Amino acid sequence: MTEPFAQARLVAPDFQIVHITVRDGYRPRTIVARAGVPLRLVFHRDEDAACSERVIFSSPRLDRHLAPHGATIVELPAQGPGEVRFTCAMGVYRGLIRLTEERTMRHPGGRGRRSQLRVGVGVAAAALVLLAAGLFSAAVPTLGAVSLLAGFVMVLLATSLAISACFFGAFPESH
Ligand SMILES: [Cu+2]
Structure with a gap:
């Protein structure tokens, strides 16, 4: 009850x-x-x-x-x-x-806070990927340009995923 x-x-x-x-x-x-x-x-x-x-x-x-x-x-x-x-x-x-x-x-369901959390996680993940790419390019100078490019692509991907998840409610709990 x-x-x-x-x-x-x-x-x-x-x-x-x-x-x-x-x-x-x-x-x-x-x-x-x-x-x-x-x-x-x-x-x-x-x-x-x-x-x-x-x-x-x-x-x-x-x-x-x-x-x-x-x-x-x-x-x-x-x-x-x-x-x-x-x-x-x-x-x-x-x-x-x-x-x-x-x-x-x-936001009785806490939706606003959860969306903010998702953006935060997305941004944090993107920053982490960028950092990893930077470290990798520093360690392997010959591959620097390639890994940096890959890093940027991953940053873009992670950010767009985070944003689309927030705006289109890709997660069931956002409704
Ligand atoms: Cu009484």
């Missing part, structure tokens, strides 16, 4: 909001929100069980009363990347807020 999960909605550059239903637990239990942006949580408590009367946050340390059969707003200040836990007073109901950097918000 996949865990219920929600992303806070960014309404303005400095304002994001998420709604949480409180009934036999928190729904969603896991919230992904932006680090560095204040977060408004709207708790909809659809019960009057004593268990869910209070909600306690790990960072900052907040303790709030939730109105039964109503909505209660809790404002969290802007915080750095990390996790904020919230529980009922007994620790029976548990929720988690993941504060992440903007980059991972825009």
